[in-house]
Amino acid sequence: xxxxxxxVATLILLLxxxxxxxxxxxxxxxxxxxxxxxxxxxxxxxPEGTLVQYTQGNTQISASASFFRNKRMxxxxxxxxxxxxxxxxxxxxxxxxxxxxxxxxxxxPPLVTxxxxxxxxxxxxxxxVLCPPETPYVWAAGxxxxxxxxxSSFPLDQTRFTDDAGQWIGISFTAPEQGxxxxxxxxxxxxxx
Numbered sequence: 698x699x700x701x702x703x704x705v706a707t708l709i710l711l712l713x714x715x716x717x718x719x720x721x722x723x724x725x726x727x728x729x730x731x732x733x734x735x736x737x738x739x740x741x742x743x744p745e746g747t748l749v750q751y752t753q754g755n756t757q758i759s760a761s762a763s764f765f766r767n768k769r770m771x772x773x774x775x776x777x778x779x780x781x782x783x784x785x786x787x788x789x790x791x792x793x794x795x796x797x798x799x800x801x802x803x804x805x806p807p808l809v810t811x812x813x814x815x816x817x818x819x820x821x822x823x824x825x826v827l828c829p830p831e832t833p834y835v836w837a838a839g840x841x842x843x844x845x846x847x848x849s850s851f852p853l854d855q856t857r858f859t860d861d862a863g864q865w866i867g868i869s870f871t872a873p874e875q876g877x878x879x880x881x882x883x884x885x886x887x888x889x890x
Contacts, residue, residue, distance in 0.1 A: 723805060723806060723886040723887065724750060724803050724804065724805045725743070725744055725747055725803070725804045725805070726801055726802070726803050726804075727741045727742070727743065727744070727801065727802045727803075727804060728741075728799075728800065728801045728802075729741060729798065729799070729800045729801075730797075730798070730799045730800075731797065731798070732768075732796060732797055732798075733764065733791045733795055733796065733797060733798045734791060734796075735791050735792065735793045735794060735795055735796075736790070736791060736793070737790075737791050738788050738789070738790055738791070739762060739788055739789045739790075739791055739798055739800060740786055740787070740788035741760065741780075741786060741787055741788070741800060741801070741802040742785060742786040742802075743785045743786065743802065743804035744804060746806065746807075747785075747804035747805055747806055747807075748784050748785060748804060748805060748806075748807050749782050749783070749784060749785060749786070749787060749802065749803075749804060750803040750804060750805045752890055757779075758779065758780055758782050758787055758802075759802070759803035760779070760780050760782065760787045760800070760801060760802040760803065761777050761778065761779060761780070761800065761801060762777075762778050762780065762789045762798055762799065762800035762801075763775065763776040763777060763778065763798065763799050763800070764776075764778070764789075764791060764792055764795035764797070764798050765795065765796070765797045765798070765799075766794055766795065766796055766797075767796065767797065768796075768797055770797055770799060774792050774793075774794045774795040775792045775795070778792075780802075786802075787802050805885075805886070805887070806832075806885075806886060808832075808836055808837075808883045808884065808885050809828075809829070809832045809883070809884045809885070810881055810882070810883055810884075811826070811828060811829065811881065811882045811883075811884055812879070812880075812881050813826045813879065813880055813881070813882070814877065814878065814879035814880075815877065815878055815879075816876070816877045816878075817872030817874075817875055817876055817877070817878065818875060819872065819875060820872055820873060820874045820875065821871065821872060822871070822872040823869055823870070823871050823872075824869065824870055824871075824872075824878065825858055825867055825868070825869040826867050826868055826869075826880075826882060827858065827866055827867035828866055828867060828882055828884035829884065831886065832884040832885055832886050833860075833864075833866050833884070833886070834864055834865060834866060834884060834885050834886070834887060834888045834889065835857075835865045835866060835867060835868070835882055835883070835884060835889075836883045836884065836885050836889045837882070837883040838855060838868050838880070838881075838882050838883075839880050839881040839882070839883075840852040840853075840855075840880060841853040841855055841868070841870050841878050841879070841880040842878065842879050842880060843872075843873065843876055843877075843878050844876050844877050844878070845873070845874045845875065845876035846874070846875045846876050847874060847876075849874070849876075853870040853871070853873070853878060854870060854871075855868040855869070855870050856868065856869045856870065864888045865888070865889070867882070868882065
């Protein structure tokens with residue numbers, strides 16, 4: 698009995714922690730607590746304009762469900778069950794014996810793709826491209842294509858540009874000669890784990 702109460706309390710603390718995290722201003726938590734029927738599918742869907750949040754190297758869905766035999770949620774059937782999911786919703790097949798469930802899903806805005814371009818007037822010039830303030834962290838950087846006035850074209854070597862906390866917030870690169878450059882950055886409101 699004590700273990701069951703501890704499990705439910707842990708789940709509640711997890712939900713409170715998610716809601717209280719500083720990054721929660723950009724994240725939305727969808728929850729469900731109520732009756733379920735064994736063998737049916739319990740699905741949670743992100744609000745319009747948001748996607749399922751993935752963590753730990755973009756592999757783990759930020760969602761979980763616990764299933765119980767009774768309304769007080771003290772008789773466990775399955776606890777902290779990870780869902781299957783797609784880009785906007787996740788779900789669980791309700792296990793045999795379950796009559797009630799408590800589930801959550803964390804959703805977040807999609808990545809913002811920043812297209813950049815510019816011109817170098819001389820060899821040795823340096824350029825730095827940063828993600829915008831509302832989505833300050835780089836999740837991926839495409840190649841920076843260089844088009845020299847001499848007719849040459851090739852990708853430029855990039856160096857990661859980080860903030861004081863060591864988080865990746867942009868890239869920098871150097872001109873081999875006079876010419877133009879272009880590329881893309883994928884940016885997000887939270888750092889890539």
